[in-house]
Amino acid sequence: MVEDVVKTLKVRIKKEVLTTRKKERLRRITGRDTRIIEKYVRIIHHNRRKICTKTKKGKIRVHRGKLDELTLTTSKVKEEERRTTVPHDLKKMFPYCSHNEFQECRDIAVQLYEQGYRPSPTRPPIKRARRQLINKKRFILVHLPKEKNNTLTRWWVGIRDSLDTWKRNTPYHQKLWLPLEMSTFHQKELKKGRIKSLELRYRHSTREWWVYFQLRVLPPSFYLTSQGDNSSSLPPAVLGIDLGINILATGVLLTPKKKLTNKEIKFWYTKQWNRVNHRYKLKLSRLQRKGDLNDQSGKKHQLYRFLGLLRRRYRNVKQAYIHQFINDVVQTIETYARRYDLFVVVGYPKHIREEKEKGKGKSSRKFRRKLHQWNFFLILALLRRALILSGFEPHRILTIEEKGTSSHCARCGRKVIRPVRGLVHCPSCDYTFHSDLTGAMNIARKFLGSLFRPRGTTITDYLTGYRYSSTHFTVCRGLSHWLQPQ
Numbered sequence: 075m076v077e078d079v080v081k082t083l084k085v086r087i088k089k090e091v092l093t094t095r096k097k098e099r100l101r102r103i104t105g106r107d108t109r110i111i112e113k114y115v116r117i118i119h120h121n122r123r124k125i126c127t128k129t130k131k132g133k134i135r136v137h138r139g140k141l142d143e144l145t146l147t148t149s150k151v152k153e154e155e156r157r158t159t160v161p162h163d164l165k166k167m168f169p170y171c172s173h174n175e176f177q178e179c180r181d182i183a184v185q186l187y188e189q190g191y192r193p194s195p196t197r198p199p200i201k202r203a204r205r206q207l208i209n210k211k212r213f214i215l216v217h218l219p220k221e222k223n224n225t226l227t228r229w230w231v232g233i234r235d236s237l238d239t240w241k242r243n244t245p246y247h248q249k250l251w252l253p254l255e256m257s258t259f260h261q262k263e264l265k266k267g268r269i270k271s272l273e274l275r276y277r278h279s280t281r282e283w284w285v286y287f288q289l290r291v292l293p294p295s296f297y298l299t300s301q302g303d304n305s306s307s308l309p310p311a312v313l314g315i316d317l318g319i320n321i322l323a324t325g326v327l328l329t330p331k332k333k334l335t336n337k338e339i340k341f342w343y344t345k346q347w348n349r350v351n352h353r354y355k356l357k358l359s360r361l362q363r364k365g366d367l368n369d370q371s372g373k374k375h376q377l378y379r380f381l382g383l384l385r386r387r388y389r390n391v392k393q394a395y396i397h398q399f400i401n402d403v404v405q406t407i408e409t410y411a412r413r414y415d416l417f418v419v420v421g422y423p424k425h426i427r428e429e430k431e432k433g434k435g436k437s438s439r440k441f442r443r444k445l446h447q448w449n450f451f452l453i454l455a456l457l458r459r460a461l462i463l464s465g466f467e468p469h470r471i472l473t474i475e476e477k478g479t480s481s482h483c484a485r486c487g488r489k490v491i492r493p494v495r496g497l498v499h500c501p502s503c504d505y506t507f508h509s510d511l512t513g514a515m516n517i518a519r520k521f522l523g524s525l526f527r528p529r530g531t532t533i534t535d536y537l538t539g540y541r542y543s544s545t546h547f548t549v550c551r552g553l554s555h556w557l558q559p560q
Contacts, residue, residue: 081265083290100250267291268290293462311413311553312521314498317423317450351392419474
């Protein structure tokens with residue numbers, strides 16, 4: 075079954091339609107929540123021995139229940155379970171904030187702390203004002219039709235104005251209505267899923283407010299048949315993908331046929347990206363070298379400002395090329411999936427940066443710089459997300475360790491030598507082949523070999539850590555002839 079995916083949809087708030095009063099209310103509400111989040115982070119950091127634990131992989135997990143015992147009092151429970159006093163009473167510091175809003179700020183603070191944010195006297199506080207509304211009752215999205223629309227915008231979102239509280243018999247909050255700049259793209263994306271939460275953010279560079287909708291999308295199954303199950307009558311196939319630095323990726327498709335053809339081999343390589351990447355690196359290195367010199371002309375701050383702008387531009391261009399590469403890979407995989415019962419296996423270069431450290435082997439300084447700038451984890455995560463949104467089941471997209479795949483022969487499995495860069499030659503069977511194609515073929519063969527192991531009935535995905543039963547891959551056992559010497 076296909077798992078649901080959380081997508082983020084970003085929509086701008088029309089500040090030209092907002093009144094001065096609404097802008098001030100929005101600034102005060104988000105500013106107060108930002109201060110509460112910063113307070114929570116500091117409390118977690120000072121009491122980390124009591125409420126934090128470490129997992130087997132070394133990640134930090136914060137216990138939310140123990141954090142509530144330090145920060146929030148309770149009154150609407152049994153007498154023996156009430157907390158009248160706590161060490162850090164946030165309700166006294168922020169009297170107009172509700173209990174649900176405290177818990178939402180707590181969840182954001184826990185997420186920030188688990189991701190590595192640590193408070194310190196020298197580090198500035200959280201600059202980005204944010205407000206996350208998890209419960210759908212806390213906000214409402216309204217679309218006004220054309221015949222009833224007499225305003226400048228048709229899409230409005232109403233959030234609870236927690237500062238405007240009227241205490242009669244029960245607390246009552248008015249709604250703060252914010253106009254949205256909604257396009258046809260945003261409307262199509264909203265129809266694909268269900269809104270899970272909403273978050274308000276302020277961008278200091280452009281001085282604009284943005285709304286981030288969290289959508290829970292359930293994509294359809296790619297191999298859905300008329301009987302309603304996920305079985306497929308197509309022949310099985312395994313696509314092995316080897317990621318690279320100069321060549322972005324290489325794919326080899328192993329089918330029930332015993333021979334490879336040009337249709338089963340795919341290179342993802344863009345000369346334009348290599349030229350753009352080289353040009354930006356030259357500009358950055360020249361500016362950094364100029365900034366390191368002792369410049370007494372008084373223009374050094376302008377140089378560093380332009381350097382920051384160039385780095386942001388290079389990051390945006392790099393992300394655009396990565397997304398274009400992911401789209402090309404997904405289109406190729408979809409064409410293969412229409413003809414075969416496809417399983418995608420990608421090599422995960424684990425510990426490759428530690429193996430190529432300074433002084434180990436014959437790796438040059440230029441190669442190590444390229445290696446440390448390689449965003450292979452981002453590419454793997456984006457590829458898995460795009461394939462799941464296309465309708466692939468999670469067990470059909472696996473990442474396995476690729477250590478030793480490019481240094482062994484794809485025919486006989488023995489150690490090979492590299493006469494030149496990009497080629498491998500096997501002295502035992504006299505087989506010469508491209509090194510990236512050899513790595514991609516060995517990645518697929520390594521996955522097929524793990525299906526016939528006597529020990530263990532599960533296959534682990536290196537990217538997510540999930541374990542899948544070998545019963546999901548019984549169809550791939552028909553490709554066992556690829557494990558024999560060709």
